[in-house]
Amino acid sequence: MQAWRGKAKAIKTLRGDPAESYGKIPMYLYILETTYLGTVVKYKKTDENHFLYSFVALDASIRGWDYCRPIVVVDGTHLKSTYEGTMLIASTLDPGGHILPLAYAIADSEYDNSWLWFFEIFKTAFGDRDDMCFVSDRNKSIWNATASVYPEFRHYACIYHLWTNLLRKTHRDTLEVRELFFSLAKAYTVQEFDELMEQMDQINPRYHAYLEKANYEKWSRCHSLVKRTWTLTNNIAESVNNAILVGRRLPVVSLLEYMRKTIESWNEKQNEEGRKTTTILTNKYNEMLEDNNKM
Numbered sequence: 001m002q003a004w005r006g007k008a009k010a011i012k013t014l015r016g017d018p019a020e021s022y023g024k025i026p027m028y029l030y031i032l033e034t035t036y037l038g039t040v041v042k043y044k045k046t047d048e049n050h051f052l053y054s055f056v057a058l059d060a061s062i063r064g065w066d067y068c069r070p071i072v073v074v075d076g077t078h079l080k081s082t083y084e085g086t087m088l089i090a091s092t093l094d095p096g097g098h099i100l101p102l103a104y105a106i107a108d109s110e111y112d113n114s115w116l117w118f119f120e121i122f123k124t125a126f127g128d129r130d131d132m133c134f135v136s137d138r139n140k141s142i143w144n145a146t147a148s149v150y151p152e153f154r155h156y157a158c159i160y161h162l163w164t165n166l167l168r169k170t171h172r173d174t175l176e177v178r179e180l181f182f183s184l185a186k187a188y189t190v191q192e193f194d195e196l197m198e199q200m201d202q203i204n205p206r207y208h209a210y211l212e213k214a215n216y217e218k219w220s221r222c223h224s225l226v227k228r229t230w231t232l233t234n235n236i237a238e239s240v241n242n243a244i245l246v247g248r249r250l251p252v253v254s255l256l257e258y259m260r261k262t263i264e265s266w267n268e269k270q271n272e273e274g275r276k277t278t279t280i281l282t283n284k285y286n287e288m289l290e291d292n293n294k295m
Helices: 002-015 018-023 025-035 059-065 112-126 140-149 159-170 175-186 190-203 205-213 235-243 252-276 283-294
Strands: 040-045 051-057 071-078 086-093 099-107 133-136 154-157
Touching: 018 025, 018 252, 025 040, 025 051, 025 252, 040 112, 051 112, 051 252, 059 099, 059 112, 059 252, 071 140, 071 235, 086 112, 086 235, 099 112, 099 235, 099 252, 112 140, 133 140, 140 154, 154 159, 159 175, 159 205, 175 190, 175 205, 190 205
Parallel strands: 071 133, 133 154
Antiparallel strands: 040 051, 051 099, 071 086, 086 099
């Protein structure tokens, strides 16, 4: 017990007091808003004057959104500090194929009210665009919130999470079924999809029934009513979560600053890459075209 207290005291000295950190959020958000003009920040407390939510959309992300495909990948990740909580994150891919975090928030939990508040502020910051859509796991709170705030736009399921749900229903994971499922999800034409589904039906009609019930439009690329391109999973969000793994253990203000620095570092790296690019496309897509030409 004495050793644990000593460790806790040392961490508090290095990182700051987790409880006091919540009281510093309003000032931190004010500094962000006045330093990075165009940045959108929001803060909400309970009736008892306790912290509830905080939201940040940096100006660079808001301006960058105009040049990205209108696909928003959404996820929540649990915090590991003393008071826990959840970080809600919306991200996309920039024109060079790099991850661009759009907005992030700290909330007490990942429930309906948290996500509803997040998307309401998100809409004030980013508005909406033609063919805009959302991709996430099948968290009902996320789906309920987008349906409420963006009722006219599509919401698609991460195919990896759909696959894990299929496994829970069938309790059978074979290489053949796995490859068939992901080929189905990634098929470019309905004809190709139907041929693959016939193979799936021959293996086990239960697979076909479950996937049909999940609604082809929600996960199949060829049935999608908007151009989702390669964004069939929420891997973008998972990558952001992994990048801030250390930050998730920090007091909330330190976490918010960790997130800002991470985004700034990524943007600087992409800007430097852009300055060195001499082709019409970025290096990533240019290399993909060259590889395709060799096939």
